[in-house]
Amino acid sequence: MSAANEEETRTDTDGVAVDFGDSGLVPAVAQDAETGEVLMLAYADREALERTRETGRAHYHSRSRDELWEKGATSGHTQSVEEVRVDCDADALLYVVDQTGGACHTGHRSCFHRTVDGDEVGERVFDPDAVYE
Amino acid sequence: MSAANEEETRTDTDGVAVDFGDSGLVPAVAQDAETGEVLMLAYADREALERTRETGRAHYHSRSRDELWEKGATSGHTQSVEEVRVDCDADALLYVVDQTGGACHTGHRSCFHRTVDGDEVGERVFDPDAVYE
Numbered sequence A, B: 001m002s003a004a005n006e007e008e009t010r011t012d013t014d015g016v017a018v019d020f021g022d023s024g025l026v027p028a029v030a031q032d033a034e035t036g037e038v039l040m041l042a043y044a045d046r047e048a049l050e051r052t053r054e055t056g057r058a059h060y061h062s063r064s065r066d067e068l069w070e071k072g073a074t075s076g077h078t079q080s081v082e083e084v085r086v087d088c089d090a091d092a093l094l095y096v097v098d099q100t101g102g103a104c105h106t107g108h109r110s111c112f113h114r115t116v117d118g119d120e121v122g123e124r125v126f127d128p129d130a131v132y133e
Helices: A003-008 A010-014 A046-055 B003-008 B010-014 B046-055
Strands: A026-032 A038-044 A059-062 A067-070 A079-086 A093-099 B026-032 B038-044 B059-062 B067-070 B079-086 B093-099
Touching: A026 B038, A038 A046, A038 A059, A038 A093, A038 B026, A046 A059, A046 A067, A046 A079, B038 B046, B038 B059, B038 B093, B046 B059, B046 B067, B046 B079
Parallel strands: A026 A093, B026 B093
Antiparallel strands: A026 A038, A059 A067, A079 A093, B026 B038, B059 B067, B079 B093
């Protein structure tokens, strides 16, 4: 099958055709399946989404390292993906996950652990110095 | 106060210094304050964030129209903002909101009303034909 045909039939064979746009990336929000807490926002490219769907473990594309990033590969704080949702414009993803440990490299359960006023509102669940060398 | 000084003191006077990057935009996730449901993902620039904080009503920057967008200004489906959170890298926002009606122009409560497999999982709460002319 040619690449063009594969693209055309993606909706039928693979569900919703995600619009990765010019950058090749879409924002992907991770939400705790049990508590509903929004854990983090990162970016996914087509490869990261495919790996997520294939493995059931959350994958993103690291913009700073420009590479595929399996969440928790270093820290052990993996995300088991229960469901991947796509928004109405098909240009944003929602990973509904079971989070092991904390999502944030700061040791917090959620990366959204501060208000924009600077108040700490999130729970700290691990010591980052003990996890990241 | 000069613009430069204002920028330097922003962290002290206005809380966390949000990193709007080269594009001037950050993704902003809206979450239902009561149910925890992730309602939508849009983008905010500095003006939209300031207007949100000033008014307590969710504002975004429409990329398609390239203008400030008060959510619900047309549909009446406004978002009253209880809290604005910022993530660890200060380049993504979380609006915790009381949503009137539905967030999605399709009539669904949430824009994330489909799985990436194409299954409908979201609740439809209004008829878009009756809301948008």
